[in-house]
Amino acid sequence: MSHRTILLTACAGVAVAAAAAVLPVVVGPSASALQIFRHVVIGVAWTTAGLVAAWQRPGNRIGPLMIAFGFLWYVDDINFWNAAFPFTVAELLANLYLAVGAHVLVAFPSGRLSSRFGRIVVALAYVDALVIANLNTPFWDPRMHGCPDCPHNLALVHASRAIADGADLLANIVAAVVVAGIVIVLLARWRDSTPAARRVLGPVLWAGALLAVTQGMYAFENNDNDSLIAVLAGVVLTAFPLVVLGALLSVRLHRGAIAQLVIGLGSASSPAGLREPLAKALGDPSLEVAFWIPAEDRYVDADGHEIELPTTDPRREVSVLRHEGRPIAALSYDSSLIEEQTFLDAVAAATRLTLENARLQAELRVQLNEVRASRARIVAAGDEERKRLERNLHDGAQQRLLATRLALQLARGGIEGGNGEASALIDEADAELKGALEDIRALARGLHPAILSDEGLDAALATLARRSQVPVEIVRLPAGRLPVAVETAVYFLAAEAVANAAKHADASHVRIGVALDEHEVVVRIDDDGRGGATPVPGGGLAGLRDRIEAIGGCLTVGSRPGAGTHLRAEIPCG
Amino acid sequence: VLRTVLIVDDHAPFRRMARRVLEAGGFAVVGEAGDGASALSAVASLAPDLVLLDVLLPDVDGFAVARSLAERPDRPVVVLTSSRSEAELGQRLERAPAAGFIAKDALSARALALLAEARGR
Numbered sequence: 001m002s003h004r005t006i007l008l009t010a011c012a013g014v015a016v017a018a019a020a021a022v023l024p025v026v027v028g029p030s031a032s033a034l035q036i037f038r039h040v041v042i043g044v045a046w047t048t049a050g051l052v053a054a055w056q057r058p059g060n061r062i063g064p065l066m067i068a069f070g071f072l073w074y075v076d077d078i079n080f081w082n083a084a085f086p087f088t089v090a091e092l093l094a095n096l097y098l099a100v101g102a103h104v105l106v107a108f109p110s111g112r113l114s115s116r117f118g119r120i121v122v123a124l125a126y127v128d129a130l131v132i133a134n135l136n137t138p139f140w141d142p143r144m145h146g147c148p149d150c151p152h153n154l155a156l157v158h159a160s161r162a163i164a165d166g167a168d169l170l171a172n173i174v175a176a177v178v179v180a181g182i183v184i185v186l187l188a189r190w191r192d193s194t195p196a197a198r199r200v201l202g203p204v205l206w207a208g209a210l211l212a213v214t215q216g217m218y219a220f221e222n223n224d225n226d227s228l229i230a231v232l233a234g235v236v237l238t239a240f241p242l243v244v245l246g247a248l249l250s251v252r253l254h255r256g257a258i259a260q261l262v263i264g265l266g267s268a269s270s271p272a273g274l275r276e277p278l279a280k281a282l283g284d285p286s287l288e289v290a291f292w293i294p295a296e297d298r299y300v301d302a303d304g305h306e307i308e309l310p311t312t313d314p315r316r317e318v319s320v321l322r323h324e325g326r327p328i329a330a331l332s333y334d335s336s337l338i339e340e341q342t343f344l345d346a347v348a349a350a351t352r353l354t355l356e357n358a359r360l361q362a363e364l365r366v367q368l369n370e371v372r373a374s375r376a377r378i379v380a381a382g383d384e385e386r387k388r389l390e391r392n393l394h395d396g397a398q399q400r401l402l403a404t405r406l407a408l409q410l411a412r413g414g415i416e417g418g419n420g421e422a423s424a425l426i427d428e429a430d431a432e433l434k435g436a437l438e439d440i441r442a443l444a445r446g447l448h449p450a451i452l453s454d455e456g457l458d459a460a461l462a463t464l465a466r467r468s469q470v471p472v473e474i475v476r477l478p479a480g481r482l483p484v485a486v487e488t489a490v491y492f493l494a495a496e497a498v499a500n501a502a503k504h505a506d507a508s509h510v511r512i513g514v515a516l517d518e519h520e521v522v523v524r525i526d527d528d529g530r531g532g533a534t535p536v537p538g539g540g541l542a543g544l545r546d547r548i549e550a551i552g553g554c555l556t557v558g559s560r561p562g563a564g565t566h567l568r569a570e571i572p573c574g
Numbered sequence: 575v576l577r578t579v580l581i582v583d584d585h586a587p588f589r590r591m592a593r594r595v596l597e598a599g600g601f602a603v604v605g606e607a608g609d610g611a612s613a614l615s616a617v618a619s620l621a622p623d624l625v626l627l628d629v630l631l632p633d634v635d636g637f638a639v640a641r642s643l644a645e646r647p648d649r650p651v652v653v654l655t656s657s658r659s660e661a662e663l664g665q666r667l668e669r670a671p672a673a674g675f676i677a678k679d680a681l682s683a684r685a686l687a688l689l690a691e692a693r694g695r
Contacts, residue, residue, distance in 0.1 A: 410591070
């Protein structure tokens with residue numbers, strides 16, 4: 001509702017209330033002054049609370065609904081006109097305010113009917129008020145119901161007290177069903193609510209229960225207007241819209257919140273830092289921010305990881321913040337805390353630049369994550385290929401050469417003691433074959449040590465140490481297997497370090513330690529050689545640094561001349 | 575004396591050569607098998623004294639075959655072989671229920687006979 005509409009409605013409200021206050025005095029002296037006062041105050045309370053709610057929370061339907069209740073409350077007063085047509089209209093609309101009241105209860109606090117069951121309950125309330133409660137009208141002659149002075153019922157077809165009473169009974173039964181439905185809706189909402197939401201819902205639930213009890217007792221006393229119960233019921237009915245308004249305003253998000261948000265965002269430099277000020281401004285600690293990545297058609301979190309928006313969770317509401325029609329980000333929040341689309345629009349407007357900036361950063365992180373993942377995949381694919389080549393060498397060339405050596409062994413047996421020259425040639429060929437087999441073995445080992453995948457790092461490093469020309473001491477190893485990529489990186493790092501220690505550093509001792517903590521593997525390899533090693537592009541150490549960085553780790557090389565070489569690698573693990 | 579041999583290796587030319595080498599050295603090669611499953615059924619039907627068993631087979635590895643054979647009542651003497659060296663096979667070789675290991679490039683009837691005799695005694 002625009003402010004102009006609200007002002008006009010307020011004026012109309014004052015006029016109607018004044019009419020309701022004055023008319024009975026002027027026209028029909030049947031009601032006491034207290035009754036008239038009570039009647040007017042209830043209407044004024046609903047209209048005023050509704051107007052304040054509509055003013056403060058323009059996007060929420062609760063305000064207009066309470067105003068409607070306030071106006072419909074006076075429908076009864078049309079009777080004072082004392083003419084047949086208004087009298088008939090008043091009779092037809094007499095119960096509509098009850099349906100609107102039911103609508104307020106079920107739709108509180110968001111103003112929306114979010115559940116199917118809630119929509120059915122409210123629809124039934126309207127059907128009851130407008131149709132079922134009026135089924136009696138064609139049969140209802142006010143003169144037969146103890147009101148000889150009432151105007152004519154224009155809708156009267158056939159006066160029948162029995163049919164009219166039967167229709168009344170049906171309307172009451174449906175009303176009871178509607179009340180039960182409202183109770184179920186409210187209990188279910190209470191059950192599904194977060195503690196923060198319950199703080200908002202609680203007062204309205206209690207007031208609603210009190211309203212039901214007092215109205216029930218009032219009806220039980222046959223609507224005796226002067227009893228204590230009648231007064232009490234009137235007080236509760238007057239107070240109820242104020243409780244609803246108070247609850248609505250308790251989650252009221254004032255303009256100051258946006259100002260604070262803008263200040264808070266000024267110090268937020270990362271997508272992750274954006275959440276805190278937003279959560280504070282929106283008053284929802286559970287707020288989540290998701291950034292839209294158009295190229296991938298999905299939402300990601302501040303770290304660039306894909307997230308699913310909780311679109312099916314009834315307790316969560318998702319709002320997409322847009323700029324020029326394009327989504328920038330989505331906010332997921334407790335559905336009972338923030339209902340006002342206009343406020344969210346204001347948030348989106350105030351934070352657009354920051355959000356767009358954060359979105360771009362998140363997009364960058366997505367790309368970075370993808371590059372990282374693709375590097376790791378390239379390394380893994382390379383390792384697989386190395387494994388395949390090693391296996392091929394083993395199954396192919398190596399087996400053929402071994403078979404050939406056996407053949408030479410047989411040939412030597414065949415000519416034993418005979419041809420000396422042939423025997424010497426066979427020995428020479430066998431020695432060549434032996435050398436070729438050694439070469440192939442070394443090549444295969446360099447491609448991928450079979451023992452690493454078969455038995456793990458422990459056995460592979462032990463073999464490496466046995467084969468090394470420099471004594472290698474393994475001081476510490478994690479128990480159990482590590483991820484393949486990690487084991488491979490650690491093994492190749494150790495193999496390179498041991499080879500360098502022997503070939504270039506002239507070391508007399510190499511120490512290898514591998515420690516595993518919760519998140520990473522820390523590898524330390526120290527030798528006592530001459531130092532001075534630097535990773536040069538294309539060199540073994542630079543290749544290993546690439547391999548380690550590809551799986552998210554880092555390698556530092558300390559190698560001052562004369563102080564040995566000290567490698568330290570940190571590799572994330574698990 | 576242990577004389578009948580089953581050769582288990584997935585490489586046919588190697589099996590052929592190994593057969594000739596062992597037969598030249600006085601062994602009776604009663605069968606050949608190219609994978610772990612056929613090795614087990616060949617042992618059941620041929621009941622060889624000795625099984626020359628490659629460590630790397632296409633279906634199960636030779637260590638698993640050795641463990642299965644060790645559970646048989648007529649357990650044959652198992653000698654493992656591989657184109658890989660002892661160092662490359664690590665502890666699995668030490669743990670395997672086998673009479674010994676001969677690297678493929680050191681395979682001879684004499685080496686097999688020595689291991690078999692050590693076991694037979």
